[in-house]
Amino acid sequence: VKNADKDEKGMWGWGSVIHELFDTERISVENHAKAGRSARTYLDEGRWDKIYHALQPGDFVLIQFGHNDAGDINTGKARAELPGSGNESKVFKMKKTGSYQVVYSFGWYLRKFIMDVKEKGAVPIVLSHTPRNKFDNGEIERNTSSFGKWTREAAEAAGAYFIDLNKISGDKLQDMGYNQGLRVVGTYFNHDHTHTSLKGARMNARSIADGLKATDCPLKDFLK
Template identity: 30%
Template sequence: MNSIHLAGDSTVAPGPLDGTGVIGWGGVLHEFMTQPVHNRAVGGATTASFEAEGRWADTLAAIKPGDLVVTQFGHNDQKETELAAAGGYRNNLARFVEQVRAAGGRPVLVTSAERCLFDDDGDLRVSHGGYPAAVRNLGDQLDVPVIDLNAFTRWLYTWLGERGCADLFPHAVPEDGERDTTHFGLAGARAVAGYVAQHLRALQGLDDQHEPIGKWGVSP
């Protein structure tokens, strides 16, 4: 059975499964997949630091032919001048894709989940600038599947509204006690992981062989 390898920042990283703290969507992805999930994401990571700390090398070393390598960065890259969306960030991701393919794996890129920040008019703010677009463009250029979590979470938060989003982000920032609008609680991680899991199933064709339900006489 092929494995799934996760590379990313705190919004992907493991966390407590009892609801007592923040947790990335990757920390609960195993609940939705039958394949083994190996999560090397870590809080504060950029594409550069993930490589410098040896986590990317560990990921490459663990790949077996056909494994999926799902990569999501951007929250922290945007804080570093040398990791501009169309510069170091894009170049690092492109190199990651090439290395995964050379190792026999199947790369999957993921855009950053949106931060849950609403303005005074109740509209969801844009917090990642050109970073999601850089991932979409790279996926198109290199023929790599892209899971657009930025688009999905923007839809999800808008649909729930600011008050409804409190269930997805129930924890406070330790430094000032304000509500953390970046890092998920358990419910938020599961909501996003469920979407990622459905996308990964689709990419692998896991549901393609079912008989179409129309065969049983269901009207459109």
């Protein structure tokens, strides 16, 4: 969350700490995340356009959505997409404004972002969303059959690097819960089961670095 992660005891996102893992004398890191946005609303609000117009050849773009992409499509927060990674689209009448809007699949929005990045000569890296602090019989909740699956499919279809952050961090938290207890796991979160503490944000950033090292993405060469 840009400019929001200041209180050390507050909620933090990995985008505010990932610069700690890179050689910032060789590469600069910018965080353009915005709380509460889905892939659809990030695009609709013009936030993606600002990134698109600023991109230069050789830039790297880390893309992650999923936490805010379920729920209401045309009522309430009206930020969800159609489920899946296909080419489906549907016109909805927005309850709040009375206007009509074409809504596409979750994967469609990711593929658009990926292709826009590649068009600019930059490198897209797509991440599955961070795990939630939700356990069932010792097993942490995964997104392998929903947003994680659709994120992977979009990355593969459009030719982006993919890091399964949900699995990498999920495995760490599950091991932690088994060996140290769920109370310890809770210290990696703040306020609810989704938002991370500073410690949790740093763990997720390290997981991204772990994932990068397993790819042939040139960005890994800038890690400390």
